[in-house]
Structures are given as C-alpha cells and as structure tokens.
Amino acid sequence: KQEVTQIPAALSVPEGENLVLNCSFTDSAIYNLQWFRQDPGKGLTSLLLIQSSQREQTSGRLNASLDKSSGRSTLYIAASQPGDSATYLCAVLISSGSARQLTFGSGTQLTVLP
C-alpha cells in the first residue's frame, strides 16, 4: 500500500529565506505527483504537478523536483513571504483498479515570520 510521508511536520522561518519541503513515497509506481497548498479551514489549491516522466516543474518562486526511483520529491520556495504561510501537501497519483486516485501526505505546516 502506498504511503506518503512529509518532513518536517512543521517549519518556521524568517521572511526572505529559501526553504525546502520534503515528500517521500513508498511505491515508485506513480503517474504523477502534485503539490497543494491548504490554508486553515480552506480547500486545496494546486501548486505544481509533475508527471512521472518529468524531473521538475517551476512556477514563480516555487520549484518542485521528482526522483521517482528513490521515491522522493522536494518543493523549493525561494524568498519566502508571510503570505506563504500555509500547510503544504504532496500527493501521488496511483492506479486503483480502472481509476486513479491521489494518496496524500500529512503535510508540512509552514510559518513565515515577518
């Protein structure tokens, strides 16, 4: 059974720092990996999607990498801002019968201090 783990569970950094969030998964048979942002009591906002054949994706100050063979992904946030404070979730898309479903990690709660 696919397990997704995110480290650290919580992270607090001063504004302006670059930071890395980690995600690992136990089964490398994934279709893609998606990073989400979740604000308290809110829904999930998709940040980046990396297909299994890709190594990385970039969007603005965000860069996500994927090493499928080792079961790891990182989300790099450059020049962090207080508005980046949120919980960041990674999820892998796996096969389940004829369908596909996302398996989520527990998230990293990020606080960027002004």
Next chain:
Amino acid sequence: EPEVTQTPSHQVTQMGQEVILRCVPISNHLYFYWYRQILGQKVEFLVSFYNNEISEKSEIFDDQFSVERPDGSNFTLKIRSTKLEDSAMYFCASILRGLTDTQYFGPGTRLTVL
C-alpha cells in the same frame, strides 16, 4: 478562472440523519472525485466517478454513502445515516480529461455530526 464550488460550506446534523453535500465541478470536466479530511488527519480518497458511474471507491465508501450526478452540472455525495465519525471536511475535485491531469479541488464542506 473556473473553479469547483461546494455547498454548503458548513453543515451541522444530528447522528442518524441524512445529509447531501453538493458540488459543481468545473464545466467540461469529465472525472469527479470526493475526498474527506478528518480534523488533524490526512486527506483520504472516497470515490471517483466517470461517465455517470462509480469508477472506484475506497473502503471508507460503504453502503451509507452514495454519489449522483443528477443533472449536467451538480455532483452530490449523500450520507444516509450519519455517524459521529463522519464529521470531517469533504472535498470535491474534478479533472478535465486525462486521468493524470491536475485535480482541481473545491473549498470543501465541513460536516459536523452531533
């Protein structure tokens, strides 16, 4: 930008009552999902729906749950007889076409069972 919408944002119900959670996926999307997140826990897959039928469902999605697409826009999740442990945030998601495309999530419905 098109988005997935969900109603109500918060539903409070008594144990044993039926609830219907509503979602309007992004227009022209073909695949639909329900996920739930119990407070403090991971987001969990419940069910996927395509071509007016369930594609896949998890162990959580027992006989108390059902999904329906009653018209061309709404996608509903019904819980027939709610239990205390059904209290959670329920998220609807949709995909445009390919099963490996980005899943777009709604803001969620917070269900509280008393």
